[in-house]
Amino acid sequence: MRSALTIGLLGFACLAAAGPARADYAVLRSGLRLHITGYERQGSVTRLSVSGGTVDVPSESVVAIEPEEVFTATPVAAPVGRFGKFIQDAARQHGLDEALISSVIFAESNFNPKAVSRKQAQGLMQLLPATAARYSVTNIFDPAQNISAGTHYLKDLLDQYHGNLQWALAAYNAGPQRIDQYHGIPPYPETVDYVRRVTKKFAEEKNKKTPPPGK
Numbered sequence: 110m111r112s113a114l115t116i117g118l119l120g121f122a123c124l125a126a127a128g129p130a131r132a133d134y135a136v137l138r139s140g141l142r143l144h145i146t147g148y149e150r151q152g153s154v155t156r157l158s159v160s161g162g163t164v165d166v167p168s169e170s171v172v173a174i175e176p177e178e179v180f181t182a183t184p185v186a187a188p189v190g191r192f193g194k195f196i197q198d199a200a201r202q203h204g205l206d207e208a209l210i211s212s213v214i215f216a217e218s219n220f221n222p223k224a225v226s227r228k229q230a231q232g233l234m235q236l237l238p239a240t241a242a243r244y245s246v247t248n249i250f251d252p253a254q255n256i257s258a259g260t261h262y263l264k265d266l267l268d269q270y271h272g273n274l275q276w277a278l279a280a281y282n283a284g285p286q287r288i289d290q291y292h293g294i295p296p297y298p299e300t301v302d303y304v305r306r307v308t309k310k311f312a313e314e315k316n317k318k319t320p321p322p323g324k
Contacts, residue, residue: 134299136173137166144298148174159298192220192233195253199260205267208314209274210260213281216307217259222252234259278304 135143135157147158148171155168192214200207217235218224225231229238232255241249244258266277269285279294280287282303287295294304 134174135166135171138170138172141297144302145174192222192252192256195256198253199257202257203260203264205260205264206311206315208318209311210256210263212307212310212314213259213263213278214256215310216303222250222255231255232259234262236262275304275308278307 135145135148137143143157143159143164145157145159149156149158150168151165153168154165155171157164157166196207196210196214199205200210214220214233217230218233220233222233224233224235226235230236231238231241231249233252234255236246236249236255236259238249240262241255241258244261246254246258248254263277263281266280266285267274270276270280270288275294276288279300283295283297283300287297287300294300
Protein backbone atom coordinates (compact mmCIF):
# COMPACT_ATOMS: atom_id res chain seq x y z
CA MET A 110 0.00 0.00 0.00
CA ARG A 111 1.37 3.38 -0.91
CA SER A 112 1.89 5.78 1.93
CA ALA A 113 -0.12 9.00 2.17
CA LEU A 114 3.09 10.90 1.49
CA THR A 115 3.74 8.95 -1.71
CA ILE A 116 0.19 9.51 -2.91
CA GLY A 117 0.47 13.20 -2.06
CA LEU A 118 3.71 13.52 -4.01
CA LEU A 119 2.22 11.70 -6.99
CA GLY A 120 -0.69 14.10 -6.98
CA PHE A 121 1.75 16.97 -6.76
CA ALA A 122 3.72 15.56 -9.70
CA CYS A 123 0.59 15.19 -11.83
CA LEU A 124 -0.37 18.78 -11.22
CA ALA A 125 3.13 20.03 -11.96
CA ALA A 126 3.37 17.97 -15.15
CA ALA A 127 0.65 20.10 -16.67
CA GLY A 128 2.79 23.22 -16.25
CA PRO A 129 3.24 25.91 -13.64
CA ALA A 130 0.31 26.11 -11.22
CA ARG A 131 -0.83 28.70 -8.74
CA ALA A 132 0.11 27.89 -5.14
CA ASP A 133 0.88 29.62 -1.89
CA TYR A 134 3.17 27.57 0.36
CA ALA A 135 5.51 24.69 -0.39
CA VAL A 136 6.04 22.58 2.72
CA LEU A 137 9.41 20.83 2.73
CA ARG A 138 10.37 17.66 4.59
CA SER A 139 12.69 19.77 6.78
CA GLY A 140 9.67 21.67 8.08
CA LEU A 141 10.41 24.84 6.13
CA ARG A 142 7.42 26.55 4.49
CA LEU A 143 8.26 28.60 1.40
CA HIS A 144 5.85 31.22 0.09
CA ILE A 145 5.59 30.58 -3.65
CA THR A 146 3.73 31.88 -6.69
CA GLY A 147 4.03 28.65 -8.69
CA TYR A 148 5.91 25.39 -9.08
CA GLU A 149 6.96 22.98 -11.82
CA ARG A 150 8.37 19.45 -11.61
CA GLN A 151 11.37 18.80 -13.85
CA GLY A 152 12.24 15.15 -13.28
CA SER A 153 13.76 14.66 -9.85
CA VAL A 154 13.95 18.42 -9.31
CA THR A 155 11.05 20.75 -8.60
CA ARG A 156 11.37 24.43 -9.44
CA LEU A 157 9.59 26.72 -7.00
CA SER A 158 8.77 30.26 -8.08
CA VAL A 159 9.44 32.65 -5.21
CA SER A 160 9.65 36.41 -4.88
CA GLY A 161 12.69 37.52 -6.84
CA GLY A 162 13.29 34.34 -8.82
CA THR A 163 13.16 30.54 -8.58
CA VAL A 164 14.51 27.86 -6.25
CA ASP A 165 15.26 24.26 -7.32
CA VAL A 166 14.70 21.57 -4.68
CA PRO A 167 14.63 17.75 -4.84
CA SER A 168 11.08 16.69 -5.67
CA GLU A 169 11.11 14.12 -2.88
CA SER A 170 11.68 16.90 -0.33
CA VAL A 171 8.33 18.57 -1.16
CA VAL A 172 5.76 17.21 1.25
CA ALA A 173 2.77 19.37 0.32
CA ILE A 174 1.51 22.50 -1.35
CA GLU A 175 -0.78 24.46 0.97
CA PRO A 176 -3.00 27.45 0.23
CA GLU A 177 -2.33 30.69 2.03
CA GLU A 178 -4.76 31.37 4.83
CA VAL A 179 -7.11 34.18 3.91
CA PHE A 180 -9.81 35.15 6.34
CA THR A 181 -13.10 36.72 5.31
CA ALA A 182 -13.16 40.44 5.89
CA THR A 183 -15.66 41.83 8.36
CA PRO A 184 -17.55 45.06 7.70
CA VAL A 185 -15.40 48.19 7.69
CA ALA A 186 -16.95 49.51 10.89
CA ALA A 187 -16.41 46.26 12.78
CA PRO A 188 -12.87 46.88 14.16
CA VAL A 189 -13.90 50.13 15.90
CA GLY A 190 -17.53 49.34 16.55
CA ARG A 191 -17.10 45.82 17.90
CA PHE A 192 -13.53 45.56 19.13
CA GLY A 193 -12.35 49.14 19.70
CA LYS A 194 -13.00 49.12 23.45
CA PHE A 195 -11.23 45.77 23.90
CA ILE A 196 -8.21 47.10 22.01
CA GLN A 197 -8.19 50.28 24.10
CA ASP A 198 -8.45 48.30 27.35
CA ALA A 199 -5.64 45.92 26.33
CA ALA A 200 -3.42 48.82 25.21
CA ARG A 201 -3.93 50.62 28.51
CA GLN A 202 -3.43 47.48 30.61
CA HIS A 203 -0.25 46.29 28.88
CA GLY A 204 1.24 49.58 27.77
CA LEU A 205 1.14 49.08 24.01
CA ASP A 206 -0.04 51.34 21.20
CA GLU A 207 -3.63 50.71 20.08
CA ALA A 208 -2.49 51.02 16.45
CA LEU A 209 0.04 48.22 16.94
CA ILE A 210 -2.58 45.89 18.40
CA SER A 211 -4.99 46.67 15.57
CA SER A 212 -2.25 46.08 12.99
CA VAL A 213 -1.45 42.65 14.45
CA ILE A 214 -5.14 41.69 14.48
CA PHE A 215 -5.48 42.86 10.88
CA ALA A 216 -2.56 40.65 9.80
CA GLU A 217 -3.54 37.68 11.93
CA SER A 218 -7.26 37.31 11.32
CA ASN A 219 -8.54 40.35 9.40
CA PHE A 220 -10.73 41.02 12.45
CA ASN A 221 -12.50 37.65 12.21
CA PRO A 222 -13.08 36.52 15.84
CA LYS A 223 -13.83 32.95 14.73
CA ALA A 224 -10.72 32.50 12.55
CA VAL A 225 -8.90 29.17 12.92
CA SER A 226 -5.64 28.38 11.11
CA ARG A 227 -4.33 24.98 10.00
CA LYS A 228 -1.98 25.14 12.98
CA GLN A 229 -5.00 25.63 15.27
CA ALA A 230 -4.19 29.24 16.06
CA GLN A 231 -7.55 30.75 16.97
CA GLY A 232 -9.47 33.98 17.29
CA LEU A 233 -8.66 37.59 16.54
CA MET A 234 -4.99 37.44 17.51
CA GLN A 235 -4.59 33.80 16.45
CA LEU A 236 -3.60 32.35 19.81
CA LEU A 237 -2.39 28.78 20.00
CA PRO A 238 -4.18 26.81 22.75
CA ALA A 239 -0.94 26.59 24.77
CA THR A 240 -0.46 30.35 24.60
CA ALA A 241 -4.08 30.96 25.57
CA ALA A 242 -3.68 28.66 28.58
CA ARG A 243 -0.48 30.46 29.62
CA TYR A 244 -2.41 33.72 29.84
CA SER A 245 -5.43 32.19 31.61
CA VAL A 246 -7.84 32.45 28.66
CA THR A 247 -11.01 30.47 29.34
CA ASN A 248 -12.70 31.17 26.01
CA ILE A 249 -10.25 31.64 23.16
CA PHE A 250 -12.97 33.00 20.86
CA ASP A 251 -14.06 35.69 23.30
CA PRO A 252 -12.74 38.92 21.73
CA ALA A 253 -11.92 40.61 25.02
CA GLN A 254 -9.93 37.64 26.36
CA ASN A 255 -8.24 36.94 23.03
CA ILE A 256 -7.13 40.54 22.53
CA SER A 257 -5.95 40.92 26.12
CA ALA A 258 -3.92 37.69 26.01
CA GLY A 259 -2.48 38.40 22.57
CA THR A 260 -1.47 41.90 23.64
CA HIS A 261 0.07 40.55 26.85
CA TYR A 262 2.06 38.01 24.84
CA LEU A 263 3.25 40.66 22.39
CA LYS A 264 4.30 42.90 25.31
CA ASP A 265 6.26 40.02 26.85
CA LEU A 266 8.02 39.46 23.52
CA LEU A 267 8.88 43.15 23.26
CA ASP A 268 10.34 43.01 26.76
CA GLN A 269 12.24 39.83 25.89
CA TYR A 270 13.82 41.48 22.83
CA HIS A 271 14.44 44.83 24.53
CA GLY A 272 11.87 46.76 22.51
CA ASN A 273 12.92 45.41 19.11
CA LEU A 274 9.53 45.46 17.38
CA GLN A 275 10.59 43.49 14.32
CA TRP A 276 12.03 40.68 16.42
CA ALA A 277 8.95 40.63 18.64
CA LEU A 278 6.65 40.39 15.62
CA ALA A 279 8.78 37.65 14.08
CA ALA A 280 8.60 35.73 17.35
CA TYR A 281 4.83 36.20 17.47
CA ASN A 282 4.63 34.64 14.00
CA ALA A 283 7.32 31.94 14.04
CA GLY A 284 7.96 31.40 17.75
CA PRO A 285 10.72 32.76 20.04
CA GLN A 286 12.79 29.62 19.48
CA ARG A 287 13.29 30.60 15.84
CA ILE A 288 14.55 34.05 16.81
CA ASP A 289 17.03 32.43 19.16
CA GLN A 290 18.03 29.91 16.50
CA TYR A 291 18.79 32.55 13.86
CA HIS A 292 19.77 35.36 16.22
CA GLY A 293 17.17 37.57 14.58
CA ILE A 294 14.31 37.32 12.10
CA PRO A 295 14.33 33.79 10.63
CA PRO A 296 14.72 33.57 6.82
CA TYR A 297 11.18 32.30 6.31
CA PRO A 298 9.33 34.20 3.56
CA GLU A 299 6.11 33.92 5.55
CA THR A 300 7.68 35.51 8.64
CA VAL A 301 9.57 38.17 6.71
CA ASP A 302 6.36 39.12 4.90
CA TYR A 303 4.40 39.11 8.18
CA VAL A 304 6.81 41.54 9.82
CA ARG A 305 6.69 43.77 6.76
CA ARG A 306 2.89 43.79 6.62
CA VAL A 307 2.40 44.55 10.31
CA THR A 308 5.02 47.31 10.47
CA LYS A 309 3.62 48.88 7.29
CA LYS A 310 0.07 48.79 8.66
CA PHE A 311 1.27 50.17 12.00
CA ALA A 312 2.98 53.09 10.26
CA GLU A 313 -0.15 53.80 8.23
CA GLU A 314 -2.34 53.78 11.34
CA LYS A 315 0.06 56.08 13.18
CA ASN A 316 0.13 58.50 10.26
CA LYS A 317 -3.68 58.70 10.32
CA LYS A 318 -3.53 59.91 13.90
CA THR A 319 -0.71 62.41 13.34
CA PRO A 320 -2.07 65.91 12.64
CA PRO A 321 -0.68 67.76 9.63
CA PRO A 322 2.08 70.34 10.34
CA GLY A 323 0.72 73.62 11.61
CA LYS A 324 -2.41 72.08 13.10
